[in-house]
Amino acid sequence: MTTPRPTGGLPPSPYASDGSSANLADILERVLDKGVVIAGDIKINLLDIELLTIKLRLVVASVDRAKEMGIDWWESDPALSSRARGSELARENAELQRRIAELEGRTA
């Protein structure tokens, strides 16, 4: 869907001139969470607490999706994942043992 984002040609807008390229997080943040809240005929007055749960679920959903796409760097980054921190220790340990063996082999 082409979004006529440039408003009246002023200012020239290279940013998000195509709505579909706008960051989903940006759009959700505005459309879901900002804007005027009205209690309509139907009680669909999205409350902040509900939105929060939706957002949390969204994050989870997007994490799963990212993994499907093979994006899982946070799992192997020791700064972000305790599991990765453990595996890094194991890796370092193995590396050290290898080097010790190598050194021992040299001195023998």
Added chain:
Amino acid sequence: MSTDRLRYVYAVTRPFDGVLPEGAHGIDGEPPHLLRHGDLVAVTGAVPAGEFDEAPLRARLEDLDWLAATARAHDAVVAALSTVTCPLPLRLATVCRDDSGVRRLLEDGHDRFVRALARLDGRVEWGVKVYAEPGAAEEAEPAAPEPGASGRDYLRRRLNARRSREGDWQRADALSRRLHGELSRHAEAGTVHRPQDTRLSNAPGVNVLNAAYLVDRARSPEFVQLVEAVSEPGVRVELTGPWAPYSFAGIADEAPREAAR
């Protein structure tokens, strides 16, 4: 309730001349409908009750694909409107039973809408985000000690990488404060949102400032230049917009006096 169609309301505007640009399709794929009531116009579209009645809506909101498509359609209509007038965007999923419900909505909220429209007239919203990018430092950090390098070298490299990462954080933080102060002075209003979760935004780096500014459309080029002039190593500044003034739509609920600054 003789029908299975509900009225979705995208935005409220003043009556305007001109037509919506082509491509302004709503959730149902049809061009939105303008419903005038007194000195206000509601921009509406028909949506199926099977999706937008209270119970099904609740379930749908949990569906990321549905939510993304609906949010984009909502924003597409609001963005199209903002090329011809100044819309007051409503929140996602503001739904009425029928046209008379929409009229009631305009009637009940009349004063509030008029106040907000007066304050937002001729203004657009710009989004400014600052990211710390510790990635630069991490690249310098070797994944494994190179053969031949001493353990001391390895530890030193790790320490340096950590220090420079902390430096990135500090720079990003200082820049955010400075930038927010400066941009607020050039904007009619500014507000700071929660930083975005990288996992949802897919943006590289860590979001340390997520702000929105209400700027006079005519003064936007200056504002954009201010943002674009900012540069600092290890820190990325991102500008989005112009948006319809979503983040300031509740502005009429604030004290109207201080607004007249």
